[in-house]
Amino acid sequence: MLADERRQRLAVIGGSGVQDFLTDETGEEELIPTPYGEALLVWKRHMGKRVAFLPRHGPGHRVPPHRINYRANVWALDLVGATTVIATAAVGGLVPDLEQGQLVFADQFLDFTKQRPLTFFEGENGKVRHTDVSEPYCPRIRSIGSRIARDMGLTCRPEGTYVCVEGPRFETTAEIRMYTMLGGHVIGMTNLPEVVLARELGLCYGLVTVVTNPAAGVVRPKVEHQGVLEAMRQVGPELEQLLRRMVEELDDDPRCLCRGNGQNHAMPTPPR
Numbered sequence: 001m002l003a004d005e006r007r008q009r010l011a012v013i014g015g016s017g018v019q020d021f022l023t024d025e026t027g028e029e030e031l032i033p034t035p036y037g038e039a040l041l042v043w044k045r046h047m048g049k050r051v052a053f054l055p056r057h058g059p060g061h062r063v064p065p066h067r068i069n070y071r072a073n074v075w076a077l078d079l080v081g082a083t084t085v086i087a088t089a090a091v092g093g094l095v096p097d098l099e100q101g102q103l104v105f106a107d108q109f110l111d112f113t114k115q116r117p118l119t120f121f122e123g124e125n126g127k128v129r130h131t132d133v134s135e136p137y138c139p140r141i142r143s144i145g146s147r148i149a150r151d152m153g154l155t156c157r158p159e160g161t162y163v164c165v166e167g168p169r170f171e172t173t174a175e176i177r178m179y180t181m182l183g184g185h186v187i188g189m190t191n192l193p194e195v196v197l198a199r200e201l202g203l204c205y206g207l208v209t210v211v212t213n214p215a216a217g218v219v220r221p222k223v224e225h226q227g228v229l230e231a232m233r234q235v236g237p238e239l240e241q242l243l244r245r246m247v248e249e250l251d252d253d254p255r256c257l258c259r260g261n262g263q264n265h266a267m268p269t270p271p272r
Contacts, residue, residue: 009252011052011082012243013073015089015190018232021053021243022046032076037069039076047248052082056190065167065189071117074197083252083259084204086141086243087194090232091186091209094163094179098211101235103149103156103242104186105142106207107135110179111192114166118193120200120268129268131200138258141206141250148245154238160185162209164192186211200268204258208242210235 012021027042042053054073057063077085091104098104121129146158163179165171167189171179179187186209198205212231232239253259 009081009083010049010247010250011054011077011080011085012247013054013056013077013085013087013194015056015087015188018055018088018236018239021240022051027053032079034072034075034079036072036075039069039072041076041080046244049247051247052077052080056087056194066113066116068190070194070197071120074194074201074203075120077198078201078203082203084138084141084250085198085206086145086246086250087191087205087207088239088243089162089188089190089207089209090212091162091188093211093214094176094184094187098157098185098214099155100211100213100231101155102211103146103154104160104162104209104211105137105146105149105156105158106162106186106191106209107137107139107142107159108161109136109191109195110161110163110182110184112163112165112179113192116166116193118196120197122268124268129200131196133196133199135257136195136199136205138204138206138256140253140256141204141246144249145206145208145242145246148249149242152238152242152245154242157185160209162191162207163187165189199258202259204253204256208239210239 014021022044027044030041030043031038032041040055040058044051044053054077056068142158146156149156161184163184165187191207195205195207210232
């Protein structure tokens with residue numbers, strides 16, 4: 001455990017197109033050792049608050065979604081004392097009324113990943129643990145974030161179902177039809193198991209998704225990754241301002257039900 005003076009409460013996870021946060025602040029990079037490997041954090045300060053920024057895909061966006069070390073990332077945030085986590089993600093829109101640049105604050109997910117480590121609870125000591133994820137995303141973060149977005153004049157939805165696929169390929173037209181029929185609103189490749197791992201550790205976790213394009217097969221031309229990054233660059237200044245304001249308003253709330261989830265379960269036993 002790190003020394004108390006280095007512990008903090010807020011963390012931001014940057015997805016595709018968000019390789020940095022608080023770009024006008026000098027950041028101190030640190031590799032945090034965890035039982036699952038190392039995780040890179042960049043320490044920032046904003047309005048007197050110390051913020052841990054975690055680039056999900058690593059420096060330079062080098063790690064594809066199916067090879068991200070989600071367990072190391074989330075464990076590292078908990079290790080340094082983060083209790084409130086704001087995550088971002090670029091997504092495709094599954095429904096017609098979601099346009100490029102629109103924000104969706106997810107409140108549910110559908111998990112179609114296939115080969116990722118899904119949990120911290122691997123049956124250590126012969127005990128099986130089941131975590132309640134009926135409300136996977138922190139309602140407090142979602143409420144504050146969507147209110148700030150509206151105050152800024154941004155187009156946003158305060159709720160939506162995030163469909164997570166394995167990647168790194170984009171989806172077929174038939175798959176998109178299926179996900180839409182199941183009630184999905186946006187689709188991406190990175191939020192699972194990240195949100196579940198955060199819930200297992202009792203962290204308040206909120207997800208801000210940015211619609212960069214209609215999902216593959218919804219319209220032509222075909223979706224390309226470079227276009228996703230370009231769309232994120234266009235919305236980047238507004239997204240960073242939104243994150244700044246969320247950091248300013250959000251504080252640790254030990255009474256939040258997200259926090260109670262971790263306290264009601266035995267903490268995972270890390271591998272040796």
